[in-house]
Amino acid sequence: MDVRAHVSVIFHLDKCIGCHTCSVACKNIWTDRPGAEYMWWNNVETKPGTGFPTRWEDQDRFNGGWKWNGKNKLEPRCQTRADSFLKLFYNPNQPNLDDYYEPFTYKYEDLFNAPQGDVQPTAIPISLITGEPMEIKAGPNWDDDLSGTPLYAENDLNLDALSEEERNMLFEVERLTMFYLPRICNHCANPTCVAACPSGAIYKRGEDGIVLINQEKCRGWRACVAACPYKKIYYNWKTGKSEKCVLCFPRLETGQAPACFHSCVGRIRYMGVMLYDADRIPDAMKVPDRALVESQRSAFLDPNDPAVIAGARANGISEEFIESAQKSPAYKYIMEWKLALPLHIEYRTMPMLFYVPPLLPVMGKTDNGTYTHDAKNFFTCLENSRLPIKYLASLFSAGNVEVVEAVMRKLMAVRHYKRWQSVRDMDENEVHKILREAKTTPEEVERIYQMTAIPTQYQRYVLPPLQREEAVESTCSPEACKGCSGFSLEPTFSPRA
Amino acid sequence: MIDLFLYIGLPYIAIIVAIIGCYRRAKYSKYSMTTRSSQFLEDKQLLWGSTPWHIGVIVVLLGHLIAFLLPQVWAAIVSVPWAVFVIETVGVAASILALAGLGTLIYRRVTSARIQAVTTTADLLVVALLFAQIVLGVLSATHFRYGASWSTGTVVPYLWSLLTLQPDMTYVTGFPMLFKLHLIGAWLFILLLPFTRLMHILAVPFQYIWRRPQIVIWNTARRRQQAVAATVAADSRREFLKGAVGVTGATGLLAIGVSNKALNYFKGAAADPEAESALLEKKLRRLELTAEERKYELERQRSSMILVAPYKDLDPLKGKYFIDYKMAPGLAFRGKDGLPVVISAKCTHLGCTVSSTLDENGRVMCPCHVSFFNIFTGQPEGGPAKDPLRKIDWALVDPTGKALITGVAGNKPEGTATPEELAACSLFITKPAPAAV
Numbered sequence: 064m065d066v067r068a069h070v071s072v073i074f075h076l077d078k079c080i081g082c083h084t085c086s087v088a089c090k091n092i093w094t095d096r097p098g099a100e101y102m103w104w105n106n107v108e109t110k111p112g113t114g115f116p117t118r119w120e121d122q123d124r125f126n127g128g129w130k131w132n133g134k135n136k137l138e139p140r141c142q143t144r145a146d147s148f149l150k151l152f153y154n155p156n157q158p159n160l161d162d163y164y165e166p167f168t169y170k171y172e173d174l175f176n177a178p179q180g181d182v183q184p185t186a187i188p189i190s191l192i193t194g195e196p197m198e199i200k201a202g203p204n205w206d207d208d209l210s211g212t213p214l215y216a217e218n219d220l221n222l223d224a225l226s227e228e229e230r231n232m233l234f235e236v237e238r239l240t241m242f243y244l245p246r247i248c249n250h251c252a253n254p255t256c257v258a259a260c261p262s263g264a265i266y267k268r269g270e271d272g273i274v275l276i277n278q279e280k281c282r283g284w285r286a287c288v289a290a291c292p293y294k295k296i297y298y299n300w301k302t303g304k305s306e307k308c309v310l311c312f313p314r315l316e317t318g319q320a321p322a323c324f325h326s327c328v329g330r331i332r333y334m335g336v337m338l339y340d341a342d343r344i345p346d347a348m349k350v351p352d353r354a355l356v357e358s359q360r361s362a363f364l365d366p367n368d369p370a371v372i373a374g375a376r377a378n379g380i381s382e383e384f385i386e387s388a389q390k391s392p393a394y395k396y397i398m399e400w401k402l403a404l405p406l407h408i409e410y411r412t413m414p415m416l417f418y419v420p421p422l423l424p425v426m427g428k429t430d431n432g433t434y435t436h437d438a439k440n441f442f443t444c445l446e447n448s449r450l451p452i453k454y455l456a457s458l459f460s461a462g463n464v465e466v467v468e469a470v471m472r473k474l475m476a477v478r479h480y481k482r483w484q485s486v487r488d489m490d491e492n493e494v495h496k497i498l499r500e501a502k503t504t505p506e507e508v509e510r511i512y513q514m515t516a517i518p519t520q521y522q523r524y525v526l527p528p529l530q531r532e533e534a535v536e537s538t539c540s541p542e543a544c545k546g547c548s549g550f551s552l553e554p555t556f557s558p559r560a
Numbered sequence: 561m562i563d564l565f566l567y568i569g570l571p572y573i574a575i576i577v578a579i580i581g582c583y584r585r586a587k588y589s590k591y592s593m594t595t596r597s598s599q600f601l602e603d604k605q606l607l608w609g610s611t612p613w614h615i616g617v618i619v620v621l622l623g624h625l626i627a628f629l630l631p632q633v634w635a636a637i638v639s640v641p642w643a644v645f646v647i648e649t650v651g652v653a654a655s656i657l658a659l660a661g662l663g664t665l666i667y668r669r670v671t672s673a674r675i676q677a678v679t680t681t682a683d684l685l686v687v688a689l690l691f692a693q694i695v696l697g698v699l700s701a702t703h704f705r706y707g708a709s710w711s712t713g714t715v716v717p718y719l720w721s722l723l724t725l726q727p728d729m730t731y732v733t734g735f736p737m738l739f740k741l742h743l744i745g746a747w748l749f750i751l752l753l754p755f756t757r758l759m760h761i762l763a764v765p766f767q768y769i770w771r772r773p774q775i776v777i778w779n780t781a782r783r784r785q786q787a788v789a790a791t792v793a794a795d796s797r798r799e800f801l802k803g804a805v806g807v808t809g810a811t812g813l814l815a816i817g818v819s820n821k822a823l824n825y826f827k828g829a830a831a832d833p834e835a836e837s838a839l840l841e842k843k844l845r846r847l848e849l850t851a852e853e854r855k856y857e858l859e860r861q862r863s864s865m866i867l868v869a870p871y872k873d874l875d876p877l878k879g880k881y882f883i884d885y886k887m888a889p890g891l892a893f894r895g896k897d898g899l900p901v902v903i904s905a906k907c908t909h910l911g912c913t914v915s916s917t918l919d920e921n922g923r924v925m926c927p928c929h930v931s932f933f934n935i936f937t938g939q940p941e942g943g944p945a946k947d948p949l950r951k952i953d954w955a956l957v958d959p960t961g962k963a964l965i966t967g968v969a970g971n972k973p974e975g976t977a978t979p980e981e982l983a984a985c986s987l988f989i990t991k992p993a994p995a996a997v
Binding site: 144145147148151152153154155157159160192193194195253254257258260261262263265266267268269270278279280281282283284285298300301302303304344 | 590591593594595596597598599600601602603606607610611613614615673674676677678760763765767768769771773774775776777778779
């Protein structure tokens with residue numbers, strides 16, 4: 064048993080209001096540089112929808128993630144060691160600018176410099192790459208709130224899991240439904256990007272599991288862009304280096320939550336330490352699709368188990384770290400309550416970002432134009448839900464419907480219990496029956512309610528004390544170097560030279 | 561003068577600048593080391609540009625490199641006529657492939673607005689030069705056929721003369737202009753290497769073939785130390801395993817040898833009469849040799865005198881080696897007074913044979929542990945030896961067999977002889993008196 068600590072993340076999708084504040088906070092700190100304008104280390108997608116870059120889930124085209132041969136071999140789907148060399152010249156799996164969007168700004172000075180005339184001056188859009196006037200054809204959240212329109216949402220790959228009938232029902236205007244899916248780098252425990260990098264520039268920090276790209280070792284071969292199934296590595300076309308979410312490690316190292324967490328309006332984000340057994344990686348991912356969620360859970364360790372604590376100490380994990388693992392909201396959501404699920408675990412990267420699937424679009428039901436939910440037909444709610452469970456299973460459990468249903472039942476049980484507690488419009492026995500069928504207890508429901516609805520900031524973010532990164536990035540303040548390319552380094556200068 | 565610069569000055573400048581420049585860029589400006597790929601901005605034409613270009617140019621460059629680095633191998637290959645034909649064909653085909661790819665890349669670079677946004681002056685310079693260089697190369701190859709063959713006697717020795725710091729440009733000064741331009745172009749590329757995107761040639765990620773899939777880096781000192789300790793432990797485990805395998809292997813071999821002997825002992829010797837007789841033959845030969853040696857030794861012991869050398873062969877500075885009655889080496893010199901100096905040559909320290917040459921102080925040296933001995937007294941003069949060299953009794957005998965002068969250790973020589981008589985004498989050593997033994 065090789066006990067390691069990992070800073071893990073929970074996004075509670077029922078709480079996300081789709082305001083994109085997280086994306087903007089991230090953009091202002093990290094990606095407002097030349098070459099990085101098109102990057103959204105944090106983005107919020109509307110589901111059903113095609114996402115950013117468009118149809119990033121289409122692994123038949125992008126070949127991201129791992130390929131399991133059904134036995135003992137797990138290799139990057141995009142390349143073998145030998146053919147990676149041929150792909151240096153041209154990588155057939157790499158998305159291009161048009162799969163994202165051409166970054167643009169507006170010619171604001173025209174508003175001020177236009178001569179006096181009969182018509183209002185306009186600020187025309189210009190490309191941030193060529194500087195030429197352009198027609199805006201796409202953006203980072205181009206299909207925002209457009210679920211149900213045939214133009215975008217129909218192309219969502221997760222709809223392939225549904226039958227024709229279900230699809231038609233989903234897209235009936237009356238039954239139109241959607242939810243938001245905020246995405247950052249998953250900081251996977253078994254990352255394909257690290258394995259695919261020819262230069263060996265991408266690495267996982269041992270202490271907290273944050274995946275970083277050493278900008279001095281990156282040579283721009285772009286294999287990582289293809290290998291990451293979540294398309295969360297972006298190629299900076301100006302500096303010739305790849306960049307990705309750094310989980311705001313400079314903020315973490317000063318005890319602050321990452322910018323997207325800190326700015327989250329819906330308070331959907333939780334952060335905490337998970338202890339896991341590194342010896343189980345990557346073997347935990349060598350199981351059939353439907354067993355993947357459970358297999359990933361089996362790699363996590365109980366931070367209160369004396370054997371695990373001893374193993375953690377032996378591995379140099381500090382007492383403070385172990386303590387934050389014991390208080391971790393992530394451990395509660397993932398392991399205690401089993402409410403949080405990984406996104407597209409079938410890519411077999413062991414993502415360390417977990418989502419509590421949304422209940423609202425599932426539970427709500429329209430009846431003659433009115434929104435109802437009927438406690439008596441509790442389980443038929445699931446079957447007649449607006450958003451088919453199969454769709455959620457395609458996103459969060461590699462198609463295993465039972466896993467998602469168990470989560471849904473528990474989430475519903477919490478609602479019913481709290482409604483009964485405050486409104487008293489239901490029969491007590493019926494509520495307790497619901498709790499039993501959802502395999503939960505009033506005590507657990509209270510704890511889930513507390514952590515979901517009224518947690519303090521310090522309950523949502525249980526940050527471990529981190530050592531300051533001893534890399535070049537920490538010696539150069541990103542604030543002071545804004546506007547330079549890359550991580551605040553001039554292309555031809557090194558801070559040490 | 562201009563030739564001197566182009567074929568000797570320029571190459572050395574280019575190589576020195578390239579080495580220093582590449583080193584500095586790789587060490588102090590790592591951030592600038594990148595392929596600067598533009599596939600992200602435009603990927604349709606790139607497929608038909610970059611792939612043929614890179615494959616073509618790598619084939620051509622490897623051909624050039626092999627011819628230069630392994631001239632003997634290359635010469636052996638091109639001595640076969642059809643091999644030259646194949647090489648020439650492949651070379652020209654690869655060049656044309658590269659040229660087509662490069663043409664596509666240049667077209668793409670000048671027509672795409674997105675690509676122009678990432679194009680620098682250096683990029684344009686490099687592609688223009690590359691295009692010219694390959695055109696020159698193809699023209700040289702087609703106008704002056706069989707370059708694979710004639711270059712082994714011209715360009716290759718020229719390059720090696722540069723490399724061995726004995727530059728000789730006469731190999732190439734007589735070449736046609738077309739080829740000279742191609743050669744100068746090559747030096748220009750080496751010169752430009754550290755200052756342009758060409759530098760990415762040095763970044764080919766060969767380590768990807770063997771590196772482990774996942775990379776974890778620890779930053780905290782405590783954990784790093786532990787990681788080091790774990791590696792050391794793993795290493796020592798590995799060493800232990802290696803040692804164990806080695807010991808087991810050695811024991812196994814030993815066991816096989818011993819058990820074979822033991823088996824033979826109980827089973828009796830091999831029943832192969834031929835091998836047996838060969839073995840006996842060998843034993844006999846050895847016995848015969850030993851007997852001969854002993855016989856020779858006994859003969860010496862029996863005779864009262866042993867010949868060392870004719871008197872005229874003795875030298876005052878260079879001693880004459882002989883074997884004395886004790887079957888030990890001895891040395892004989894001609895002394896200052898014309899009389900022989902005869903002394904044991906067996907060092908009294910550990911028994912090595914001392915050297916036969918006198919130094920200016922009249923000493924000989926034992927080469928084993930640098931002991932010095934005075935040959936006139938036999939006394940050690942420096943070095944680890946403590947005891948003197950033994951003096952040996954001698955006699956000068958004329959051709960009639962009469963001993964004219966005899967010298968016994970510890971006494972003055974007795975007898976006289978004229979120089980003419982001496983010249984005819986021979987030096988013998990005499991059997992020491994039984995009391996002295």
